[in-house]
Amino acid sequence: MKKKSLIIISLLFAFVYILLAREVKATYRSNDPTVNSGGTISITVTSTEELENYDLTLKSYSGLTYVGCSASNAAVNSETGKISYASFTTTKTLGTYTFKAPTVSATTKYTVTFDVNGTTNKSTVTVNPTNAGNNSKPANNNENSNSNTNTTQNKGTITSLYINGIKCKEYVTVTNKESVPVVINTSTKEGATIYNNKTKKSYKVKSGATANVQISEGTNTLTITLDNGYKETRKIYSQKEEEVEANQIEDEQPEVKVEVGLKSLEIEGFNLTPEFSSKVYEYILTIPAEREDITRLDIKYTANSNDFTVDINGNDRLVEGVNVITILVKSKNGEDVTYIIKVIKEAETVETIAEPTNEIVQEVETIKELDMNTIIVIIIAVVTAIAGITFALIEYKFTKKNKDEEEIINPFANLGFNNENDEKEDILKEFKDDDKEQEKPKKRGRHF
Numbered sequence: 189m190k191k192k193s194l195i196i197i198s199l200l201f202a203f204v205y206i207l208l209a210r211e212v213k214a215t216y217r218s219n220d221p222t223v224n225s226g227g228t229i230s231i232t233v234t235s236t237e238e239l240e241n242y243d244l245t246l247k248s249y250s251g252l253t254y255v256g257c258s259a260s261n262a263a264v265n266s267e268t269g270k271i272s273y274a275s276f277t278t279t280k281t282l283g284t285y286t287f288k289a290p291t292v293s294a295t296t297k298y299t300v301t302f303d304v305n306g307t308t309n310k311s312t313v314t315v316n317p318t319n320a321g322n323n324s325k326p327a328n329n330n331e332n333s334n335s336n337t338n339t340t341q342n343k344g345t346i347t348s349l350y351i352n353g354i355k356c357k358e359y360v361t362v363t364n365k366e367s368v369p370v371v372i373n374t375s376t377k378e379g380a381t382i383y384n385n386k387t388k389k390s391y392k393v394k395s396g397a398t399a400n401v402q403i404s405e406g407t408n409t410l411t412i413t414l415d416n417g418y419k420e421t422r423k424i425y426s427q428k429e430e431e432v433e434a435n436q437i438e439d440e441q442p443e444v445k446v447e448v449g450l451k452s453l454e455i456e457g458f459n460l461t462p463e464f465s466s467k468v469y470e471y472i473l474t475i476p477a478e479r480e481d482i483t484r485l486d487i488k489y490t491a492n493s494n495d496f497t498v499d500i501n502g503n504d505r506l507v508e509g510v511n512v513i514t515i516l517v518k519s520k521n522g523e524d525v526t527y528i529i530k531v532i533k534e535a536e537t538v539e540t541i542a543e544p545t546n547e548i549v550q551e552v553e554t555i556k557e558l559d560m561n562t563i564i565v566i567i568i569a570v571v572t573a574i575a576g577i578t579f580a581l582i583e584y585k586f587t588k589k590n591k592d593e594e595e596i597i598n599p600f601a602n603l604g605f606n607n608e609n610d611e612k613e614d615i616l617k618e619f620k621d622d623d624k625e626q627e628k629p630k631k632r633g634r635h636f
Contacts (some may be wrong), residue, residue, distance in 0.1 A: 216282070216304045216313040217615050225318045228255070228418065229287040231301055231311045244271040247301040252287040252313065258383075258421040259283035261409060265358050266420055266519065278488070286418060289315045344376030346412065346420055361422035367402045368424065374414060383411045446493045448523045450515070456486035461527070466492070466514030470528045475506070477534040485531070495520055508535045 218233045246269030256266040262273040271283040298313040351360045352368040372380050374395040382391040382399055384409040393399040406423040451465045460471040475482055483506050492496055502513040511531040518524040
């Protein structure tokens with residue numbers, strides 16, 4: 189059992205050692221160029237192994253003038269001298285840095301320091317005086333090509349670069365573009381060549397001029413080479429968005445229906461009654477008599493939609509009396525509403541009011557007289573009725589009091605209302621009274 193454990197542990201150590209050995213196996217190199225005073229210096233940093241990702245940074249370049257840097261298919265920040273690469277493909281060439289040599293009177297060496305994935309890499313630059321001529325021997329082909337740069341030492345560099353109107357230092361992103369405008373400005377106004385490695389097309393452009401560069405979807409790497417050989421790169425990330433999706437989103441939103449009608453309605457110089465409202469369809473307007481010259485109204489309106497049609501009828505030859513104006517609002521799908529304005533045009537009045545007024549007063553007075561006569565008649569009738577009722581009550585009272593007596597006393601005898609029977613009764617009464625008087629003496633004698 190212990191033997192198996194030792195074997196497993198040994199294999200693990202061996203595996204880790206292989207990984208570490210592979211990790212440290214990659215080393216980095218850079219050329220050591222030689223150049224004349226004022227010349228352009230190019231230093232390329234490479235790896236001994238293929239790399240899928242790396243970070244390359246310029247750390248120091250004392251005595252030299254830094255111009256810029258470039259790399260293929262990598263993110264480049266030319267201002268800071270940093271290059272970052274991350275891809276499924278591998279590369280050994282990490283990046284190229286460009287410097288300008290100072291003017292020297294004697295051969296001088298300068299050191300340029302880089303940091304690659306945490307590892308320091310150094311390059312030595314040898315600068316010879318201009319009068320050194322052929323006494324200075326180039327170290328390699330790159331040095332040989334740069335030794336003649338004294339003929340172009342007055343050429344410029346890229347001062348600014350615009351892609352699709354955006355000042356580009358490393359990359360820009362565009363959407364749904366087949367081509368973009370590129371403007372390059374150089375310090376000495378010299379021209380440049382733009383090469384797109386995606387479309388494999390080149391464009392020659394002058395400083396400050398615009399080149400319409402064709403691009404494809406994905407990453408487009410532009411290599412800009414000035415006429416003096418100076419190079420820089422920029423990247424354009426082109427992406428596409430389906431416009432159909434935006435339309436589908438708009439289609440899903442509920443459609444807002446515009447109601448058929450008028451938004452506003454005004455009559456120049458007049459007021460509508462009631463005040464206008466889009467959902468009130470009948471109005472009245474009065475034209476006073478002193479404006480009898482008006483035969484047509486100035487109607488101003490605004491429909492709820494520009495697609496609606498508006499027809500006005502009845503606004504011609506307005507006459508005295510009632511005129512009807514109709515305003516028909518109609519949509520394209522056949523819906524319609526009608527607004528009606530009743531226009532009352534008043535007639536001029538004549539001042540003949542005095543005579544009718546007098547007649548009315550007379551009629552009122554006649555009615556008053558008739559009313560007084562009626563009142564008098566009613567009063568007399570009421571008084572007569574009261575008197576009759578009073579007499580009837582008195583007669584009833586006396587009749588009831590003397591109902592057991594032979595003779596009924598007429599309470600109204602003294603008033604002269606006796607009839608023929610009453611006269612006969614009076615005569616008989618007189619005879620009876622006489623007989624009583626004759627009998628009285630006889631009765632007195634018998635007592636004596």
